[in-house]
Amino acid sequence: MSIQDKPEHHPALWVPTLYFAEGLPYFVVATIAGLMYKSMGMANDQIALWTGMLGFVWVFKPLWSPFLEAARSKKSIVLLFQFFGGASLGLVALALHLPNYFAVSIALLGLVAIASATHDIAADGLYIASLSSTQQATYAGWQGGFYNVARFFSLGGLVVLAGYFEKRMAVAQAWSLIFGMLAISMLLLAIYHFWALPAGRNVARPAGGMGGVWLTLRDVIIDFFQKPGIWLAIAFIILFRAGEGQITTIGPLFLRAARAEGGLGLATAEVGAVYGTLATVAFICGSLLGGYFTAWRGLRRSMFFLILAMNLPNLAYFFLSTAMPSSLGVIAAALSLEMFGYGFGFVGLILFIMQEVAVGKYQMAHYALGTGIMQLGYVLFKMLSGTIQGALGYQHFFLWVLISAIPVLILSRIVPIGRHEQPADAAVQPAAV
Numbered sequence: 001m002s003i004q005d006k007p008e009h010h011p012a013l014w015v016p017t018l019y020f021a022e023g024l025p026y027f028v029v030a031t032i033a034g035l036m037y038k039s040m041g042m043a044n045d046q047i048a049l050w051t052g053m054l055g056f057v058w059v060f061k062p063l064w065s066p067f068l069e070a071a072r073s074k075k076s077i078v079l080l081f082q083f084f085g086g087a088s089l090g091l092v093a094l095a096l097h098l099p100n101y102f103a104v105s106i107a108l109l110g111l112v113a114i115a116s117a118t119h120d121i122a123a124d125g126l127y128i129a130s131l132s133s134t135q136q137a138t139y140a141g142w143q144g145g146f147y148n149v150a151r152f153f154s155l156g157g158l159v160v161l162a163g164y165f166e167k168r169m170a171v172a173q174a175w176s177l178i179f180g181m182l183a184i185s186m187l188l189l190a191i192y193h194f195w196a197l198p199a200g201r202n203v204a205r206p207a208g209g210m211g212g213v214w215l216t217l218r219d220v221i222i223d224f225f226q227k228p229g230i231w232l233a234i235a236f237i238i239l240f241r242a243g244e245g246q247i248t249t250i251g252p253l254f255l256r257a258a259r260a261e262g263g264l265g266l267a268t269a270e271v272g273a274v275y276g277t278l279a280t281v282a283f284i285c286g287s288l289l290g291g292y293f294t295a296w297r298g299l300r301r302s303m304f305f306l307i308l309a310m311n312l313p314n315l316a317y318f319f320l321s322t323a324m325p326s327s328l329g330v331i332a333a334a335l336s337l338e339m340f341g342y343g344f345g346f347v348g349l350i351l352f353i354m355q356e357v358a359v360g361k362y363q364m365a366h367y368a369l370g371t372g373i374m375q376l377g378y379v380l381f382k383m384l385s386g387t388i389q390g391a392l393g394y395q396h397f398f399l400w401v402l403i404s405a406i407p408v409l410i411l412s413r414i415v416p417i418g419r420h421e422q423p424a425d426a427a428v429q430p431a432a433v
Contacts, residue, residue: 011130015127017146017192017193017196018078018123018127019147020149021150021190022116022119022120022123022147023147023150023151024154024182024186025089025112025113025119025182026058026116027151028112029116030051030055031155031248032159032178033054034047034252035159035162035252035253037051038257039162039166039174039175040096040172040175042102043386044250044253044389044390045387046386047253047386048249048383048384048387049383049386050102051109051249052245052379052385053383054106054109055375055382057110057116058113058116058117058120058372061117061120061121066217066220066365068121068122073199075193075199077118078126079193081115081116082115082119082189082190083186083190084115085116085119086184086186086189086190088111088112089112089182090180092112092179092183093175097172097176121368126197126198127143151283152281155272155276155280156273156275157276158178158181158182158272159268160268160272160276161181161272162174162175163267163269163270163271164269165177220365220369223360223361224365224369227357229415232414233357235411236411237373238373238380239411240307240349240374240377241374241377242404243310243314243381243401244310245379245381245385246381246382246384246388246389246397246400247317247338247401249382250397251317251338254317255270255271259324262393264320264324264325273332274328278335278336279339280339282339282340283339283340283343286339286340286342286344287347288343290309290344290347291347293306293347294306294347294351299352299355299417302348303348303412304413306348307345307405307408307409307412308405308409310341310344310346310348310405311404313337313338313339313341314338314401315402317401318395320334321395321398352417356416385397388400
C-alpha cells in the first residue's frame with residue numbers, strides 16, 4: 001500500500017504536529033541561530049547581516065510554489081522536506097566544531113531555510129486540500145497555536161537548555177547538542193507524519209507539464225503588478241515591518257550583551273526564560289485580542305491603532321537600555337509588553353494583504369506574493385539593524401526604531417484600506433515570517 005492509499009486519520013492527530021513542524025525550523029533560523037552566534041562571540045552586525053540574508057528564502061518561495069503541484073501528493077513533499085530539514089540541522093550540529101564553522105553553518109542554515117519554506121507551501125496546501133471549509137475554520141486556531149508552541153519550545157525550552165549546557169561544557173559543544181536535538185525532533189516528526197498525514201493528492205496537476213507551470217506563474221506575476229495602487233501597497237507592506245525587523249534582531253542580542261557594552265548581560269538560559277516563555281504567551285494573547293479588535297472596528301478604522309500598538313511598546317527596550325534593571329521580573333514584564341503589542345498590531349498587516357492585495361482571480365498565489373513582500377521588508381531591515389546599532393549604540397538605536405514607524409503611519413492615511421473588507425467573522429491566522 002502506498003502512502004497515498006492509506007486511510008486518513010482525524011485532523012486532531014496531524015494538524016498540531018504539522019504546524020509545530022512548520023514553525024520549528026523558522027524560529028531556528030530567525031532567532032535561535034543569532035543567539036548561538038552571540039554566545040560564540042560573533043559581532044552583532046555580522047549576525048544581523050547573515051541571518052537576515054537567510055530570510056530571503058521565504059521572500060522568494062512563491063516563485064517555486066507552482067512547481068510543487070507537479071508532485072503526486074502534498075504529503076510526499078511534506079515528508080521529503082521534513083527529512084531534509086532534519087538532516088540539515090544535524091549537519092549544523094557537526095559544523096560548529098570546524099575552524100570555519102561560521103561560513104559552513106550559515107550555508108547549512110540556508111538549506112534549513114529552503115527546506116522550511118518549501119515545507120510551508122506544501123503543509124498549507126495539504127491543510128486546505130484535506131479539510132472541508134468547516135474543518136478549516138475549526139482547526140484554524142490549532143494552526144496558529146501550535147505554530148507558536150514551536151516558538152515556546154525553541155526560544156523557551158531549548159535556549160534555557162543551551163544556557164544550562166554552556167555552564168558545563170564548551171559553547172560549541174553545548175549548541176551542537178541543541179541542534180542535534182532539533183534534528184532528531186524533525187526526523188521523529190517526519191516518521192510520525194508518514195503514518196498520520198492524509199495523502200493530499202495533487203488532483204489538478206499542471207496542464208502542459210512544466211511549460212504550463214511557467215505560463216501560469218508569468219500570468220500570476222503580471223496580474224499582481226497590474227493591480228491598482230499596487231506600488232503604494234508594496235511600500236506600505238515593506239515599511240510596516242521596519243521597526244519589527246530591527247527590534248527582533250537586536251533585542252535578544254542586547255539582552256545577551258555585557259553591561260560594559262550597554263547590554264543587560266543576561267545568561268543564555270535567562271534570555272530563554274523571559275523571551276521564550278512569558279513573552280511568547282503575551283504575543284499569543286496580543287494576536288488574539290488584535291483579531292477581535294479589528295473584527296469589531298473594521299480594518300480601515302483599526303489600522304492606525306494597530307501600527308501604534310506594534311511600535312509604541314518598543315519603548316520597553318529604550319526603558320531597559322536606560323534603566324539597566326537587574327531584576328529578571330522587571331525585564332520579563334517589559335518584554336511581555338513589547339511582545340503583546342507586536343502580536344496585537346501584526347494582525348493589521350496580514351489582513352491588509354488578504355483583503356486589499358490578494359483580491360482577484362489568483363487569490364492564493366497573490367496572497368503568497370504579498371507575504372513574500374512582507375518577508376522582504378523584515379529581511380531588509382534585519383540586515384541593516386546590526387550596522388545601525390553599532391553606529392548608534394543601544395539606547396539611540398531603540399529610539400531610532402521608534403522613528404522608523406513614522407513613514408508607515410503616514411502611509412496608513414494614504415493607502416486605500418477597506419475597499420474589499422471581509423465580514424467581521426472572517427478568520428485571522430498568523431503567518432510563518
